[in-house]
Amino acid sequence: MKLKGWKDLPPATVVPAATAEQVETGQWRSIRPVWDESKCIHCLQCWIQCPDRSIKANEEGKVTGVDYFYCKGCGVCAKVCPKDAIEMRPESDFI
Amino acid sequence: MAVRLKDFTTKDTPMTRGHRMCPGCGAPTAVRQGLLAVDKPVVITCATGCLEVSTTIYPYNAWNAPFLHCAFENAGANISGIEAAYVALKKKGKINKDIKFVAFGGDGGTYDIGLQALSGAAERGHDFTYICYNNQAYMNTGAQRSSATPTGASSTTAPAGKKIPGKVQRAKDLTDIMAAHHIPYVAQTTLHNPQDVIEKVKKAIETPGPSFVNILVPCVLFWRIEPAMQRDICKLAADTRIWPIYEVINGEWKLSYKPRSFVPVEEFLKPQGRFRHLFKGDAWKPVVEQLQQEVEEKWAYVLERCKETWEPK
Amino acid sequence: MSKVLEIRWHGRGGQGAKTGSALLSEVLFEAGKYTQAFPEYGAERQGAPMKAYNRISDEKIRVRSGVLNPDIVVVIDPTLLDASNPTEGAKEDTVYVVNTPKKPEEIKQKLKLSEKSKVLTVDATKITLEEFGQNRPNAPILGALARLFEEIPIDMFLNHFKHKMAKLPEKVLEANLRAIKRGYEEVQIG
């Protein structure tokens, strides 16, 4: 990304809201949670415990998958899952 | 009334994705759970620390609400100034919304360097909620001891050595100090149960006047645990009673969680690298015993305050 | 250079030298003068010797240093004739206004003043003890000082005090006004 010059920055150090959503923290990941829809009971424990808000859920309160753009691969979701519906697998499996 | 998680799956929260906290860190989880059920718009300030640094790396901003970071020791004063401006501008009719004010600080910015500003803000009675995300050491600068660091923990400025078993002093009881300010709401919790965090912070924010919530959160680097252990280690903190879960509403103490059976404090200590030295040989056995004693003292104190008894299975 | 009248007050903390100098400056300001009134601050508390100053002029006053060579020296407490040094830097014709039961001649002798000097004495302590039962000598001193500004009627002093101290209880205010008047009337000039 081309860095801006001083005349093009907003004054007073301000930054508009939510610009961090452009940051692909998923690049940090070395292990990947893989969600098995058939085992999932949609208890949302993975969703609420994810530090990176990377478990996707819909308006009906159902889990729909993992957002790999942000997921850092910490494994909390797999650990809190009561039904072992999430498996942690090395990223190398997906190259 | 218990909150239902499925009611919130599409609700936006003030902290966005794309922040740069460590994988498995407890702090963003605490922020997210805490602010999940809050309906009114919030303005947020944050003491210098991991949460602040990792969410505002210029030109990126992981907040979807107004956010101010100023310095390490003045989150209490900043939230006072914001709230004071709000009250003044509302009186003049320049603002017509109902807004709530939340300050975040780590244990360094809250227990230690920021205690004065927090105490002053609480005494003055501003309408705000201060949330301490307490990982029991200065993590932004690399695991130095704080007054929240428990006895026996090895930190980079109180390392476990041949003669000294890590920190020798007892952790400060900040929640009790804040309760002594006789503010309307004070609570202590951890990430053992999302409902508890969600409800306590919601209650704190909706209570007019000053409120304080102390949330024990794991730091994977300092505690030296697997990132995935976030919830489990917090559950152990609650079950071993090293971190009692309670609230103080208008001076009335209420116990929020009673472990079913007696779990020795070792269970909380053993999975963590920062306490590993305590279990190499018998040399530091007295430290573990001391910790257990501290747990019993505090627990008895909390039970008495809450007018509760405890009969573990 | 403009001609500036300089006054130095010797008092004790709490006796009203600061208020006295401020009141004098306010009355003279009302009479159209440029004035300054400022105390000298130390760390001392109630009872310690202290000084306050006035400058009075027909033109804007520029100098803000302490007064070295006073034209008028006011001694608010008789014990300060010994405890402080009222003649320091004074000129041959400096005028002294002293709270004392003694006569001007006695003070002249005590302070070894020259023939050219003028001394006004008033027993301000006695007056205020009689009028309101407290040793608050600044009101009668103000009355005595009014003698040095005869172009300004004493009523202006009284009216200003009344206006300024409007918050005082009626009785206390009246007693103070009597004290100013008595200071003006009972002063001995020598």
Add this chain to the structure above:
Amino acid sequence: MARKDITSGNWAAAEAMRQINPDVVAAYPITPSTDIPMKFSEFVADGLVDTNLVTVESEHSAISACLAASISGARVMTASSANGVALMHEIFPIAASYRAPIVFALVNRSIGAPINIHCDHSDSMAERDMGWIHLYCEDAQEVYDSLIMGVRIAEHKDVLLPVFVCQDGFITSHCFEPIEFLEDEEVKNFIGERDPLFPLLDVDNPVAYGSLALTDYYFEIKRQQIEAMKNVRKVYEEVSEEFFKLTGRKYPVIEAYKTEDAEYVAVIMSSATGAVKEAVDKLRAEGHKVGCLRVRMFRPFPWQDIAETLKGKKGIAVLDRAVSIGAGAPLFTEVKGALYDSGTLVPTNSYVYGLGGRDFFVHDAEKAFMDMINGDFSPEERYLGLRE
């Protein structure tokens, strides 16, 4: 209709604050500025202002609350001195960087040790590079006027910087002298309403203040701040001209007193200026061509005006009420730097006077002039009113 009364520098500041009626005042008492929040508290107690007064538990919290309230969109004022100013130090550059207009009544007092409550400029001079506008006042009238002008300057969209309005502790702050006050309505109309740029309380358009900007952006952000300070001069001229039209009182950034034909000029700031002017008149009566230059605006430093005024003089004496131990005194080094741009080598003497409130007399000013008249110049720092 102007209203004249006798008041002190501190009470004049408090009266200006009453008329400005700021949204938030967060303050902590410290001698000799304590009168300001004390008097202002009476106004609050009597319901004479709408201000939300925050009686904080320290100066650090005072300035922190002021900064936070200012970026929230409120009009904000405070006061402090000496150690209070020093305790605030950490937050000053942050306030400037967040472009938080704060009008600050600074009552100059020495910084210990030894502890001393009297005037020198060591407190504000230590903050000279923190990105604040610095105005130094000679008397109570100027304090009052500068606080009112300060609101307009600080809140101007091209500036948005905090401003120190400095007065000399005790000498000005506690001296009762005549002052001309504006009517409440006149002040209200002059300062207008604040129109904040990115108010934190605008929850519909949220922004973050105070990011972590490392090697990639810090420099650019600082450069922006430098530009804001460069804009001060233009805004100052506009505001002070408008104030002159309202009051008849003119406040140029430097005040030149009989400098035009002067051969020797003494440069000074704040309350001691009067003694230098007295010395000028006295020496002129004796046939010496001398003058006085008072620096009123210290940041941004008006070096061009100073260079222009001092061009072609035979000698300059700069009188500082502060030291920079181990280097030249602050005003002296700035003036000397400005002289370089006047294109001629003017011999200069540096005098330090009045530390810890040591009185400064007309004869001290005369001494500085006589040294120059006698051709006594040297690079060493000299001291006035000091016992050897």
